[in-house]
Amino acid sequence: MTTRTQPPDDLFENLRLELRRGCLVLAVLAQLRTERYGYTLRKALAEDGLPIDEGTLYPLLRRLETQGLLASEWREEEKRNKRFYRLSSVGEEVFEKLLTEWNGINKSIGRILQEA
């Protein structure tokens, strides 16, 4: 039988990005329980072991805000205007549900790995 072959490295990279995409949303929502602006959020994520490039993070913040999960406001800090983001009330609610889902998946994976 003929199958599509893809170099293992490429395959891994695609799957890794796919896996990360969902996790990043959860991580960003979790970080934004505390108000932050883009750059400090990125630093916080990197310090917690989840580096994310600017080109992904900043548009993601916009998207989450458009979806109503984040609220933002322009405010001056250190003599410069910055856009600060935080979880909206809808965002808090969705975040809780996502967290429950995440924990459920985590436990399931753990069980599956123990069985194997």
Next chain:
Amino acid sequence: MELIDRYLYAVGRYIPGERRDDILAELRANILALAEDREQELGRKLALDEEEAILKQHGHPAVVAARYLPQQHLIGPTVFPFYWYVLKTAFPWVVLLYALGYCVSFLFRPVTVQAIVEVVLQFVPVAFYFAAWMTLVFALFEFFGARYMKQSTVFCSWSPRKLATPQAEPEKKSSPIFDFIGSLVTLAFLIVVRQNPIWILGPAVYYKNMVRPTPVWMTVYTIAIIFVCVQLAIKFVAIFSSHLRAWRTWIDLGTKTCAIAIVSFLLTAKEYVTVPPGADASQVGKIAQALNYAMSIGWKVIIVILSVQLLWEISKRLFPRWHVYAKPHLLA
């Protein structure tokens, strides 16, 4: 920091007006914050190269801007399988209708190699326009479907009970013994027909005022006899040799190539039938002329069909993946 102004100006060119200023202001704040952090780490102002590195890290202006725009695609993942299926199903019909159209037109104008080449080349824009129109139709479907038909029942009203029952694909492999017998019968027919032309020409052989085959057919007949004898020998060996059976595909390709060579040889002849001595030249001559013309067209059409078949078969052997991808169930 002049570079950042140039960078943001470049990004802004790709972002629609209403959101541009807001996005650029945020980008500026974030880039400046990063630059300040670096300056604090280094304890000095950034050099031009370092500023450049920060901006390059953000990405090409067009790419950065694209990430702020809604995801753009003509046909999304939901509609794409239907688009691809319709494209694959309809394309052979386009080829067939195109070929039929030109075959009919060749009945009313002379057939030359140049005319055939032109017909083949003219198919390229036809195929392009077909694909373009199909894409446009499905892109419109995607556009309106995504915006106005989210609750549409088109994709929800299907039922597994209404799906077609799986049909077992017919076994295409033929027995080597039947292959051999087939070639044997062909050889016997060729030998007998030499002595009894009535088997091909029918009662026409007894009429004086009837066209007769030209000597070119004798040459073709000899080639055909040799060709079938070689086939017969190979098929006989193939009955006992599984190794040779594995080469069956390539033998089939060789057979098709030989068939093309024979038809090509026929194409070189100008006359296939002639007026026999003593026949009414004015009456039979017209029939002979019409038949010669019809046969010359026929050979050209046959050679095109055989060539396309041969190329298709070769592509199946050389690039099996192209053909397997067209049948996703084979990948399962």
